[in-house]
Amino acid sequence: MNFKSLPFSPRLLGLAAGFLGLTLLSNQLFYRIDMTDDKIYTLSEGSLKIVQKLEEEVTAKIYVSKSFKDLPPAFKAHGRRVEEVLREYAHHAGGRLKIEVIDPQPDTDDEVWARKYGVRGFPSPRGESAYLGIVFIAGDKEHALPFLDPRKEDLLEFEISEGLIKLQRGGLVKLGIYSANYIGTTDSQAVDEQGNRTERAFLSRMKEFYQVEVFQNPPAEISSDFKVFMVYQPKDVDEKFQYALDQYVLRGGRLIVVLDALSRAEVSLTSNMDAPPAPLPQAPDQLPTLLKHWGLRFHHDSIIGDPLRSTRVNMVSYAFDYPFFLTLGEEDFSRDHMITASLKQMQWAESGWFEALPGSSSLRFESLVRSSPQAGTAPIGVDGLRDHQNLIQQLSEQRGTKDLAVTLQGRFVSAYPGPPEGSESQAPHLSAGEGENTVLLVADSDFMQEAQALEAFEYGGQMAQRPRNDNISFIINALAFQGGATELATIRSSGRVQRPFTRVRDLQEKAKEKWKAEEDRFAEELRSLQTRLSELKKVPAEGEEIVLTPEEEAELRKYREEELKVRGKLREVRRSLREDIEALGHRLLALNLLFVPGCVSGLGFLVFWRRGRRTR
Amino acid sequence: MRQLHALFKREFFAYFRSPVAYVFIVIFLMASAGCTFFIGELYQAQQASLATFFDFLPWLYLMLVPAVGMKLWSEERHTGTIELLLTLPIHLFEAVLAKFFAGWAFVCLGLALTFPLPATIAYLGDPDWGVIATGYLGAFLMAGAFLSLSCLASALTRNQVVAFVLGLMISFLLVLVGWGYFTDILATVLPAQLVDLVAALGVMPHFMTVRNGVIDTRDLSYFFILIDLSLTLTIEVLQRKKAS
Secondary structure: HHHHHEEEEEEEEHHHHHHHHHHHHHHHOOOEEEEOOOOOOOOHHHHHHHHHOOOOOOOEEEEOOOOOOOHHHHHHHHHHHHHHHHHHHHHOOOEEEEEEEOOOOOOHHHHHHHHHHHOOEOOOOOOOOEEEEEEEEEEOEEEOOOOOOOOHHHHHHHHHHHHHHHHOOOOOEEEEEEEEOOOOOOOOEEHHHHHHHOOHHHHHHHHHHEEEEOOOOOOOOOOOOOOOEEEEEEOOOOOOHHHHHHHHHHOEEEEEEEEEOHHHHHHHHHHOOOOOOOOOOOOOOOOHHHHHHHHEEEEEEEEEEEHHHOOOOOOOEEHHHHHOOOEEEHHHEEEOOOOOOOOEEEEOOOEEEEEEEOOOOOEEEEEEEEEOOEEEEEEEEOOOOOOHHHHHHHHOOOOOOOOOOOEEEOEEEEEOOOOOOOOOOOOOOOOOOOEEEEEEEEEEOHHHHHHHHHEEEEEEOEEEEOOOOOHHHHHHHHHHHHHHOHHHHOOOOOOOOOEHHHHHHHHHHHHHHHHHHHHEEEEEEEHHHHHHHHHOOOOOOOOOOOOOOHHHHHHHHHHHHHHHHHHHHHHHHHHHHHHHHHHHHHHHHHHHHHHHHHHHHHHHHHHHHHHHHHHH | OOOOOOHHHHHHHHHHHOOOHHHHHHHHHHHHHHHHHHOOOHHHHHHHOOOOOOOOHHHHHHHHHHHHOOOHHHHHHOHHHHHHHHOOOOHHHHHHHHHHHHHHHHHHHHHOOOOHHHHHHHHHOOHHHHHHHHHHHHHHHHHHHHHHHHHHHHOOOOOOOHOOOOOHHHHHHHHOOHHHHHHHHHHHOOHHHHHHHHHHHHHHHHHHHHHOOOEEHHHHHHHHHHHHHHHHHHHHHHHHHHHH
């Protein structure tokens, strides 16, 4: 055969085969490096374990409205990230996780199926429903993540891993919460139709992962259906409820106890900032029988002040460093326990503290969260936010590390010989647990509140909230740990995809400060002008006419002119806020569009001009 | 190899003896900055990220890189200087490599001159430098891939315009097969495994992975294999032309 007459040579065929072979080989033997700062494409150890232990083939259908042009860039970026992270899961799943990406268009079967699966649409600027959710399907089991909120991007890996666990479990874990103060109800939604929050943010977050039942009164008996039970800010707890908790733990229930020496949230609700400061009431001794039996003392009569962990507090007209609001860092968390190993920062407020009573219990005491060695205590009485210097002066001279969150682990023994008088418990009395159990105790309740855990930010023209630290992650990790999904507790809060223009934000803040000062000044001027104007424009009695003297008329005219000027100045101040930011944008645009192209053009002209001169 | 180096230098500096090089760089810089700021709305998005810049780059390269590659061989063949070149004490593959590297270096110079963009976002916020570095790596590799295809197109014809169109079409085809919208359409007529195989041949999935901050040897292999194949085919074509 004459190969030269062929349009191709055997060598070319060999090359093509080689190309294909190399491509196939490189797909089998490969290595990846995650170059991102926060390693956002590297799954945590917990997620890897979850996906590697998948027992059956799982299909993950991602419903994401990619083709909607008017959705915010942050939404689209999050949609891409969801897909990328899921592909990372699939990569480690050994073929047991398949990904399907569906862009449900309005009024199509895809949209119908999305809704059937439970993926929630949200209104796009055009008014149509846009989607960003996942459905996990394995055989006849399904579990949907209805909406992956871009504002919670740090929890994306946790949500996906939790979703895979729930798919395999076949349902949500039941969590019961008792709180003496209102935090929401079992059925309440996060916000009502007017946009007012109806429940605490942490409760909303828990409801995303658990089937939550809220108790407004201490239950007589705690059902074993609750995988985890949380006691949050208990008050006036009697022996019957302590007995119910005691028996719940002995039956293998997982307990989380959140106490507080001083609930700032409660003080904010009940205090009157206009009235003279009154001494704050001391918190009662909470769960005394149980804690003493467990070999633990909760110091409820004083709060921790840690000068090395102070938080800057901004009041209306001044700011100060407040050592009773603790900003805790990695060095304060146990790196050995899965609840705290991945945490970076938390903020606690006017916390109590725990002390192990040695020799009084066989339970193993482990500290998860501690203060610095320079922590002291101050008695409860003075409201530190209204008179911080006074409270700081009362900080004890004796300093040392204080335990703020602890676990007690071991075989629990009942604190009661039998049901106390009046107990409505139906279950037979247990004197000891069958196996080992763990109780988690936390010495502050405010860390779970919005003021400590969340920060407001503007999103799509509206104000929204996002975690400002790992406070919520701590409690979610704690629930995951107590709920038996220990892998989840190793999943760290992942890095953020959002990297805002901090310089523009600083400009906005500076301009707002300036604007605020100017606005307050002009507003004050306006108020005094308007007061004077209303004095001049006397309200006539019925049937009477106003008669102003010429001097009064002239003064009225003068004040009206002043009022117009001041309003104009206010408008200018507000416009200048935007102008500074726009001017910066224009300068940067000019730099990028014109500077280097201008230099290159100039260089080109120079080169050819000199060449032209030389040839002449 | 000394000849390769000498030919590379000759070819690289030859670009700057013509106004076309300066025009190319200015157009590339203005187009990339314009797309990033006006269409991508970099400043309005308020994100210290060059994602929009890298999103537009494949389409800019699609138009501009064939313009660099179109004259690599077609001009030599048209003017007859290719015979002169091939009489020099240099192997054909060295000549191909030298011209290719010179063109690649020229395109990468244009890429390097986009430095005001990363400087801008560094000034405005705290970007992820790992992602920016891999984004530029992906752009560098994609430029090489498109240029190698344009090199092949240029070897196939004496006419620069035909070489440009051919290079553009081949590159566009490789962009299309990896493009999400196209694979969605393919998925309606082909089985999923075949769609995945076709998509894996495309430039975009490999570029996007690198652009996002992950260096995967599969993506690096894809680009190097594609460049290697294109240049080898170029040598094959030129040898056949020489023999005939």
